[in-house]
Amino acid sequence: MADQSTALPLTRESVQAAHKLIEPYIHKTPVLTNATLNRLASTPRTEAELEGTEWAGRAPAKPVLRFWFKCENFQKIGAFKARGAFHAIERLKQEPGWAERGGRERGVVTHSSGNHAQALSLAALTSSIPAHIIMPSTSSPAKIAATRSYGAHITFSGPTAPEREAVTSQILSQTNAAFIPPYDHPYIILGQGTAALELLSQTPTPLDAIITPCGGGGLLSGTALACEGTRTLVFGAEPSLDGADDCRRGLLSHARVETVPAARTIADGLRTPVGKIPWSIIHDRGLVRAVYAVSEDEIRKAMRLVWERMKIVVEPSAVVGLAAALYNEEFRAMVERDGGKAGWDLGVVFSGGNVSLEMMGKLFAEE
Structure with missing residues (x-):
């Protein structure tokens, strides 16, 4: 393994150093907004939409959300x-x-x-x-x-x-x-954190929070390091199918879940359990406030919205954060409570866009 003893400390300053080192080799990916998605996220869900979910019978949350999408689907290798x-x-x-x-x-x-x-x-x-x-x-x-x-x-x-x-x-x-x-590995985590570091510098107003997908935890823990010492909170999102929400469950029990069953989630990039080093940042240092889970149907709906409303290609794993903001009532109620009438400016990391046309056909043929 690459020598961890010579790695930089896991701090925001090290993420900044990582960005300076790799800047010649990567794309500074764009940050996009979308008024339609802001409106949808800021509209309370109906009681009919909540029927059959764990939030059935609860008053729908009324958050105010403004999205800032960090488009890593435009990064090298997608x-x-x-x-x-x-x-x-x-x-x-x-x-x-x-x-x-x-x-x-x-x-x-x-x-x-x-x-x-x-x-x-x-x-x-x-x-x-x-x-x-x-x-x-x-x-x-x-x-x-x-x-x-x-x-x-x-x-x-x-x-x-x-x-x-x-x-x-x-x-x-x-x-x-x-x-x-x-x-x-520290090298990987610090490199992944540069996406959030860029995002923080690309918005005209400070972000209240950033939400990223979580598989092995490299992106989420790197984002947490990039935001350490700032006012920006960090959240993660995972699929709920087949126990793929291991980070969420681990945070609730205060113990890392080391194995994940053979998850069949369409978000195939998120089928991995959180690694030891990411867990030490996410949980032990408390740099991630919470992780939320979303269903397969919610992932599909979020993906369709991005394709149809933003006209960009994203893979299923990329939209779990957006799905949480749109459909997870626990997350939405928290934004309503903490953001009040002013609401939140929420950074959403689209982690990638590597999905084939054939796979897209299969995904939406199942609807």
Whole structure:
């Protein structure tokens, strides 16, 4: 694994340093607004809409919300993961003795079925470093092709975590390359936090809060670091299907949930349990106020709204934060209570846009 002992401390200042380091390699993605989505979010849901939910019979919340969408779907490789990958590679190159020990020739290793695989492959290619990627044999052909297009050496594994980790160990022993995990490493977390750092500087008014998706927790914990010491609160959002809301449940029980069942959620980027280092930021340091869960139908509805009203391509994982703001009455009631008549300016991180046209057809054929 890349040497954690030389990593910067997990602070806002370190996120700022990370941004300075990777700025030449990433896009400063745009921040968009949408009056229609603001209006929808600021309109109380009807009693009929709440029927059949856990909030049935409750008076609908009346929040006032103004959205600021950080569009990481426009980032290199189509997702925020490029930030952490470029930061990991650039920090690795700075480690004392790395080049002398043959680090450039040995390269980097990771396991991923999606965005991290593509991101690390691109970052390694940019620095002329070999990238060895372990991908489950069940990975989508489009993601395999995209990863291969960046020059990665792909090795396939079985779909389960033990199978993936076993193949990763084999490749590490063969190559002696540096392991760059998808989320559970300081380099990755600090790099992911640069999205929120940019967002905070791109809005004309200070944000009351930012909400991000949460899978392994790299983006959420990085966002929390970027907002530490500011007035901006940080929230996470997860799918509720099949126990994929492990971070939410962990916060309620004050214990990290280490395994997640084989979740079938359409938000496939969020099927991973929160890592140890992200958890130490999210829970132990208390830098994330709360995490909210949303249903598959709510994810689909939010995704449709973004496609139809904003005319941009986003993947299911990207819209769970927006879905929470639109449909989770617990979140909405909290905004009503804390924001009052003035309401909240809410940053929403769209984490990526890597979804195929075929997958989109399948998603909405199920409606």
